[in-house]
Amino acid sequence: MLRYPLVxxxxxxxxxxxxxxxxxxAADESPKIKASAHLYDTYCAQCHGVNRDGKGINxxxxxxxxxxxxxxxxMSSLPRDQIVKAIAQGGASVNKSALMPTWGGxxxxxxxxxxxxxxxxxxxxxxxx
Amino acid sequence: MxxxxxxxxxxxxxxxxxxxxxxxxxxxxxxxxxPTSDLTTQCASCHALTKPANPTVEHLWTRKGPDLWYAGDKxxxxxxxxxxQNPTTIRPGGVMWFKHAKAGDPHDTIDTAxxxxxxxxxxxxxxxxADALLLLKSGLVTEGAYKPEAANMTMGKLxxxxxxxxxxxxxxxxxxxxLSGPQLYDASKRLKPDYVITYTRNPQQFDPHIxxxxxxxxxxxxxxxxxxxxxxxxxxx
Numbered sequence: 001m002l003r004y005p006l007v008x009x010x011x012x013x014x015x016x017x018x019x020x021x022x023x024x025x026a027a028d029e030s031p032k033i034k035a036s037a038h039l040y041d042t043y044c045a046q047c048h049g050v051n052r053d054g055k056g057i058n059x060x061x062x063x064x065x066x067x068x069x070x071x072x073x074x075m076s077s078l079p080r081d082q083i084v085k086a087i088a089q090g091g092a093s094v095n096k097s098a099l100m101p102t103w104g105g106x107x108x109x110x111x112x113x114x115x116x117x118x119x120x121x122x123x124x125x126x127x128x129x
Numbered sequence: 130m131x132x133x134x135x136x137x138x139x140x141x142x143x144x145x146x147x148x149x150x151x152x153x154x155x156x157x158x159x160x161x162x163x164p165t166s167d168l169t170t171q172c173a174s175c176h177a178l179t180k181p182a183n184p185t186v187e188h189l190w191t192r193k194g195p196d197l198w199y200a201g202d203k204x205x206x207x208x209x210x211x212x213x214q215n216p217t218t219i220r221p222g223g224v225m226w227f228k229h230a231k232a233g234d235p236h237d238t239i240d241t242a243x244x245x246x247x248x249x250x251x252x253x254x255x256x257x258x259a260d261a262l263l264l265l266k267s268g269l270v271t272e273g274a275y276k277p278e279a280a281n282m283t284m285g286k287l288x289x290x291x292x293x294x295x296x297x298x299x300x301x302x303x304x305x306x307x308l309s310g311p312q313l314y315d316a317s318k319r320l321k322p323d324y325v326i327t328y329t330r331n332p333q334q335f336d337p338h339i340x341x342x343x344x345x346x347x348x349x350x351x352x353x354x355x356x357x358x359x360x361x362x363x364x365x366x
Contacts, residue, residue: 047224050230056230057307057308060307061235061305098293
C-alpha cells in the first residue's frame with residue numbers, strides 16, 4: 001500500500017522539477033530584475049538601446065548621446081540617488097541633458113527604485129569591486 | 130502495477146500542463162463594444178474603441194493598433210477620409226517600436242519591413258468610418274485649450290528641438306527626429322490642436338503606461354509647442 005503514493009510522489013516531484021526547470025533562460029534572475037528589464041524595454045531602450053549601450057533607435061534625433069548603461073566604469077561613478085533622481089525628475093534635475101525626460105508620471109516610486117537596482121545590475125556595478 | 134504508473138503519469142502531466150501555461154494572462158483590457166456604427170467593429174480587432182478598463186503595460190505590447198477611443202478628439206475628418214483610402218506610415222517604429230527594433234552600431238534601427246501596414250478602404254467606407262470615429266470622444270479635451278494667438282514659430286521650433294526634446298522621439302520633418310513616436314510632419318492635417326495640447330500636457334491621462342512621458346511644461350511652453358506642431362505640413366497643402 002505504501003509503495004503507490006511513494007511512486008506517485010516521486011513522479012510528481014520529478015514532474016515539478018522538470019516544470020520548474022523549463023524557463024531555462026535567465027532562470028537566475030530575480031522577478032524584480034525581470035520586471036525592471038521589461039519596463040526598460042518599454043520606456044528606456046528607445047534611447048538607451050536594446051542592448052542597454054546608449055544606442056537606441058532615437059539616437060538619430062538626439063543631439064546628446066544617451067548614457068551607456070553597460071559601461072561599468074562610467075556607471076560606477078554615479079551615486080544611486082542621482083540615478084533615481086534622473087529617472088524620476090529628468091536629466092536636467094541632475095545637471096545632465098534635458099533630453100532625458102521625467103519618468104515620475106509613468107513609473108511608480110517603487111518601479112524607479114527597482115530600475116536603479118536594475119541599472120546597477122546591467123552595468124555589473126554590483127558584482128565585486 | 131499499472132495503476133501507480135498511470136497515476137504518476139497523470140500527476141506529472143498535470144504539473145507540466147500547469148507549468149506550461151502562460152505565466153501572466155495578458156488581458157487586453159479594452160472593450161470592443163460601444164461605437165454605434167457596425168463598420169467601426171472592423172477596427173475593433175486591432176484598436177481599442179472604448180477606454181480600456183484596466184490599462185496595463187502589456188496592453189501596449191499586445192495591441193495591434195493605437196487606441197482609438199478618443200479618435201474624435203484627435204483626428205481631422207478630411208485627413209481621416211484621405212488616409213483610410215491611402216494609408217501611410219505614421220509611426221516609423223510601428224505600433225510598439227521595440228518589436229521592430231534591431232540592435233546595431235552606430236545605433237539600433239527599425240526593421241521597416243516588419244512594421245504593420247494598415248488596410249485600405251474605398252472612398253464611401255472611408256467617409257463612413259471617419260464619421261463613426263469622430264463620435265469617439267474622451268471627455269478630456271476642452272475646446273479652446275489651444276490659443277492660436279499665442280503661437281510663435283521660432284520659439285516653438287526651439288522648444289520642440291533643443292529645449293524640450295520632443296524631437297528625440299518625433300520627426301518634425303521627414304527623416305529628422307526620433308522613431309519611437311508618431312511622426313508629426315503632417316500634424317497640421319492630421320491632428321486637432323486642442324487634442325495636441327491636452328495630450329502633451331499629460332499623456333498618462335489617455336494611457337497611464339504610454340511611453341510618452343509627462344514633461345514639466347509650463348502653459349506658455351505647451352502653447353508654443355502646440356502652435357509649432359499644428360503648423361507642420363501646412364505649406365505642402
